[in-house]
Structure formats: structure tokens, C-alpha cells
Amino acid sequence: MSKPERLFLIDGNAIAYRSYYAFIQRPLMNAKGENTSAVYGFVTFLNRILSQESPDHIAVVFDTAAPTFRHKAYKEYKATRQKMPDDLFSQLAVIKEVVTAYRIPIVEMDGYEADDVIGTLAKNAERAGVLSFLVTADKDFMQLVTNKTKMYKPGRQGTDVEIVDIEAVERKFGVPPEKVIEVLGLIGDSSDNVPGVPGVGEKTAIPLIQKYGSIENLYKHITAIEQKGLRQKLETNKDLAFLSKELVTIDIKVPLSIDFHSLKAADPDFQRLKTLFGELDFRSLIQHIPKVSAPKARQPEPSEPEPEIEADLTDVHHDKHSYTLITDQ
Incomplete structure (x- = not known):
């Protein structure tokens, strides 16, 4: 029996935020004294997905700073959030440089949150019979879970990955x-x-x-x-x-011009990654850049790989933060 086609959609801001706070007690610094915790945690988790899961399709989705339909409906929406820490804000652009060097598609759209973009792509994939994994710990995504759409949730300690399916949602909320x-x-x-x-x-x-x-x-x-x-x-x-x-309610009808079938990783730009990792003092990671190839034979469910981050992780939707606008992809 053939293995199911799989799409991994990474909530970029959420994973960056969790990675940053994983090292909050002992932040990682490069030789220039710049905080690199979010970038390191993000890259480590991305490597884990690429090497352990061999996705058929993958993309990283980010929020933009543009107001969304939710802000228009309720001007106080997210109004109580505190400003994102400067040393996290500065790392978002670096993370996008790294993702680009990995030759993984980046998707974002003004007027909509990453949640909406991810939800729309996942539902499009579901209609085509493709199994989607939403890489996030945000409980709001539980509304999207079906037999064909699941959450790939990082553990709080970074020591495991929980696959959130219909039964897990019912245990959490008592409802489907x-x-x-x-x-x-x-x-x-x-x-x-x-x-x-x-x-x-x-x-x-x-x-x-x-x-x-x-x-x-x-x-x-x-x-x-x-x-x-x-x-x-x-x-x-x-x-x-x-x-x-x-x-x-996550909008699953965002007017995207992207076909999820096009969301595929190519072989990384090793020279660019080598330069970036050198600037970040991530020299050990250079040896662990997964080479993208045709997905290998695998089990229908993702594995639970070995940990890379051991510090406590926090939830992006329970911490105060804000987002910045990056050009539309």
C-alpha cells in the first residue's frame, strides 16, 4: 500500500517565539553579542522535520504587520499584547534568510493571519486527499483537525512531538x-x-x-x-x-494564488547556509543540513524524533508579542 502524500505547514512566528523562550534563561549569543536563540531553535526543529519526516510538500507561513479582518471587526483585537522583544524581532528576518537558503517556500498575505493561510492550504490539500500536518502548538488550530489534517505540536520541553488528532482534541475540549x-x-x-x-x-x-x-x-x-x-x-x-x-474562527477561504502542490523544498543552498551559519556561530549545524530528495518510505504517522532543545518552551498564544511586515511571497 502506497504511503500518503503529506504536507507540512510551519507556523513561522510561533516556532520562532517558542525557540526564543526555550533559551530565555541562557540565551545563545554569537561572537558579536547578538541573540541567536530563536534562529537556532527554529533551524534545529526544521532540520528535524526534513530529516525525520521527508515531507512531500512543505512551507513556512508568517504573519505580517498589516491589520487583518479581525482588527477591523474589533479594534481592541490583540491590543493588550506587549511589543515583541527587540532581540527576537531582529531574528525573524534572519530566520527568513535561512528558510530561503533552505529553498523552502515562504507564504504570507496581508490582511490575514498565518492561521488563516495555513488553514486554507490545509483544507485545499485535504480536498485533494493529502494529509496535512500543522506545525504549531496554538490551540486555535484544533478547530481544523480532521482525519486528513492533524497538528504536529512541539512538546513543552522540546523532548517530543505530539500528533494532535480528533481524539486528542476531544480530550482537551470535550467536543469534536x-x-x-x-x-x-x-x-x-x-x-x-x-x-x-x-x-x-x-x-x-x-x-x-x-x-x-x-x-x-x-x-x-x-x-x-x-x-x-x-x-x-x-x-x-x-x-x-x-x-x-x-x-x-480560522478563515479557510483566503484568496491565495498558490497551489499547495508547488510547496516543495529543493536542495538547500549549502554555500549560503554555510555563510549564514558561520555568521551565527552555528558551525556544528553545517554538518547537519538535510539534503532534500524524494521522500523515503515511511509510516503514515510522523515519528517522534530525538530532542534538540531541552529548555522550557512557552506558548506563543499565551505570551505577549507583535509581528512585523515582510514582503508578500
Whole structure:
């Protein structure tokens, strides 16, 4: 039986952010005194995917600084986030240089978040019968999980990779993936300044969605809510509940001009990588640059490779940060 065609979509900002904080207690510095933690962690994880998984298709997707439709719908969206650390901000451009030298496609689009671009590409691939892996730890992506779309989630210690499938989503949220936006709409997301219904957390929201199925149906049966306090919270904040659902819903219809079939890595530009790694003092990594070739025989599910990073990792959607605009690809 032939192995399934596979697409890996890397959430660039998220992996860079996690890599940066993996070394926050002991940042990596080059000879110029520049912080290189995010670049090193990103490259290490990228090498792991290329060498362990041999993707048929791969791309790195980044956010841009341009406002999105979410900012237009809710001007306070992400307004509480603090500025990205300067020594992380400076590494994003370097990461893109490295990805370009690896000859891996970079995708980004003004007006949409990386989440939306990734979601659209994954759904396009799913319709073509291709298995997609969303490389991120962002819980919002759980709404996209199906039998053909899974999350390739870095472990908090960098010691493992969790494959998040439908069952894993149900364990986390108590509902199937397509209902995740209903739960998130009620509880909100403080890291993105998505309000939700004030005073309603997971312990309250999950049973409500398990019973009523959606926010729309919940409000159709609002008079059936026996707890007076809860009913008042829901009635008072009805508009916020629907707005929050809109904000957390990943757009899977981004007007991309890219065919996911074209997202393939070529053999890396070894000379350029050698120069970059030399400037970064990553000389040991020069010996570990995977040579891209036709995917090898493999198991349908990705392996869980050996660790490269051992420091604690944080979640990009629970830390404060901002993004910068890079030219459209």
C-alpha cells in the first residue's frame, strides 16, 4: 500500500517565539553579542522535520504587520499584547534568510493571519486527499483537525512531538474539532484580547456546548438555563459571544494564488547556509543540513524524533508579542 502524500505547514512566528523562550534563561549569543536563540531553535526543529519526516510538500507561513479582518471587526483585537522583544524581532528576518537558503517556500498575505493561510492550504490539500500536518502548538488550530489534517505540536520541553488528532482534541475540549470555536467563543482568549463571555470559563462553556452544540442554539434555548447568574451573563454579553466566535474562527477561504502542490523544498543552498551559519556561530549545524530528495518510505504517522532543545518552551498564544511586515511571497 502506497504511503500518503503529506504536507507540512510551519507556523513561522510561533516556532520562532517558542525557540526564543526555550533559551530565555541562557540565551545563545554569537561572537558579536547578538541573540541567536530563536534562529537556532527554529533551524534545529526544521532540520528535524526534513530529516525525520521527508515531507512531500512543505512551507513556512508568517504573519505580517498589516491589520487583518479581525482588527477591523474589533479594534481592541490583540491590543493588550506587549511589543515583541527587540532581540527576537531582529531574528525573524534572519530566520527568513535561512528558510530561503533552505529553498523552502515562504507564504504570507496581508490582511490575514498565518492561521488563516495555513488553514486554507490545509483544507485545499485535504480536498485533494493529502494529509496535512500543522506545525504549531496554538490551540486555535484544533478547530481544523480532521482525519486528513492533524497538528504536529512541539512538546513543552522540546523532548517530543505530539500528533494532535480528533481524539486528542476531544480530550482537551470535550467536543469534536468542529465545535472548538463554540467553546472558544464563550471563554475568549486573553492572549489575543478576545473577550468571550465574562465570567464563563471552560468548566462552564464545555457542558453548554456539549448540550446545545453551538452558540446559536444555546441562545435559542437561553430561557432553559436554570442558573440565573449564568443566564444573565449570557444575555448581557450575547454580542460579545458572537463576536468572539467570529474572531477565533480560522478563515479557510483566503484568496491565495498558490497551489499547495508547488510547496516543495529543493536542495538547500549549502554555500549560503554555510555563510549564514558561520555568521551565527552555528558551525556544528553545517554538518547537519538535510539534503532534500524524494521522500523515503515511511509510516503514515510522523515519528517522534530525538530532542534538540531541552529548555522550557512557552506558548506563543499565551505570551505577549507583535509581528512585523515582510514582503508578500
